[in-house]
Amino acid sequence: MPAESDAESDRPAPAPGRDDGRETGPGGHSGRSGFSLSNLGAPVLGALYMIGASLGFSIMNVAIREASHELEPLQVVFLRNFFAMAFMLPWFARAGLGVLRTKRLSLYVWRSVVGLVAMALWFFSLAYLPLAQAVALNFTVPLFATAAAAMFLGEIVRARRWTATAIGFLGVLVILRPGFQELTWPMALPILAAAVMAVSVVIVKRLSRTEEPGTMVFFMNVLATPLSLVPALFVWQWPSWTVIGLMTLVGFIAVFSHVALTRAFKMADASAMLPFEYTKLPFVAALGFILFGEVPDLWTWVGAGIIAGSSLYIAHRESVVARERKASQIVRESPRSSQG
Numbered sequence: 001m002p003a004e005s006d007a008e009s010d011r012p013a014p015a016p017g018r019d020d021g022r023e024t025g026p027g028g029h030s031g032r033s034g035f036s037l038s039n040l041g042a043p044v045l046g047a048l049y050m051i052g053a054s055l056g057f058s059i060m061n062v063a064i065r066e067a068s069h070e071l072e073p074l075q076v077v078f079l080r081n082f083f084a085m086a087f088m089l090p091w092f093a094r095a096g097l098g099v100l101r102t103k104r105l106s107l108y109v110w111r112s113v114v115g116l117v118a119m120a121l122w123f124f125s126l127a128y129l130p131l132a133q134a135v136a137l138n139f140t141v142p143l144f145a146t147a148a149a150a151m152f153l154g155e156i157v158r159a160r161r162w163t164a165t166a167i168g169f170l171g172v173l174v175i176l177r178p179g180f181q182e183l184t185w186p187m188a189l190p191i192l193a194a195a196v197m198a199v200s201v202v203i204v205k206r207l208s209r210t211e212e213p214g215t216m217v218f219f220m221n222v223l224a225t226p227l228s229l230v231p232a233l234f235v236w237q238w239p240s241w242t243v244i245g246l247m248t249l250v251g252f253i254a255v256f257s258h259v260a261l262t263r264a265f266k267m268a269d270a271s272a273m274l275p276f277e278y279t280k281l282p283f284v285a286a287l288g289f290i291l292f293g294e295v296p297d298l299w300t301w302v303g304a305g306i307i308a309g310s311s312l313y314i315a316h317r318e319s320v321v322a323r324e325r326k327a328s329q330i331v332r333e334s335p336r337s338s339q340g
Contacts, residue, residue, distance in 0.1 A: 046267030083251025144198030171306030
């Protein structure tokens with residue numbers, strides 16, 4: 001949602017299981033029945049949702065790049081949040097005031113502030129770097145999230161995951177190749193964005209213990225819109241109708257790509273869905289070539305492969321640990337139930 005890097009900050013905590021295939025709003029609440037694809041099976045449908053979200057985020061990145069040719073990225077951040085909130089309003093009208101019920105408003109505020117910083121860093125990345133390079137470097141979000149979860153949530157991260165994290169950061173060095181090419185300050189932007197997004201992921205994990213996914217997405221947009229207006233006013237200029245159209249498209253894609261992402265992670269384990277998220281790189285590379293004539297070099301692909309492989313292994317280990325924890329909890333609780 002993203003990032004995009006928005007996607008990372010709005011991803012719910014992995015929730016293994018199957019979905020019934022019914023159409024839902026952003027919060028996962030069932031609405032009217034639509035066209036059902038449930039006969040494909042939850043894993044296949046989840047993969048399609050994930051690929052659709054990745055394509056959506058890739059198109060969104062291109063639109064943001066185009067808008068940044070006319071406007072400062074800080075203003076683009078505000079317009080993205082404004083139009084995303086506008087597309088959330090019909091769902092909010094249907095869901096009612098119940099979606100606003102929360103006892104964790106302060107955590108939502110922190111999540112919005114952190115998310116805005118990450119979004120701004122990411123939008124500056126898209127404005128100044130080749131698209132494929134920015135996306136490849138931003139794949140480090142799961143690596144930073146592993147460290148952030150250990151520091152802020154007290155999660156136990158053992159040697160195998162730390163080793164995978166270290167190998168993943170070697171992929172960053174492969175992309176940047178210090179000593180073999182000139183390093184510029186924009187190259188740090190997607191890495192900084194990934195680090196801040198990882199903090200947002202940790203906050204989302206805490207919120208997901210008690211909050212609905214749609215509530216989290218809604219509060220992010222409602223709070224982020226006025227917060228992002230403040231810095232935007234310092235660089236404000238009236239956008240052209242072309243940019244307004246682009247940002248309307250960005251708002252639409254942001255909301256529905258996050259919905260697709262949420263549904264994908266509801267349908268299957270995160271380790272099964274994560275490989276399809278990395279389709280963002282070929283999508284954005286193709287769009288960058290067609291629209292801007294950008295051709296990613298070999299080292300960008302190699303480094304992205306190392307980062308993606310490390311992230312996939314981390315997701316696999318997290319899934320294994322979660323299943324082992326759940327199994328041990330069942331074992332501990334079974335004697336109590338038998339005594340009852």
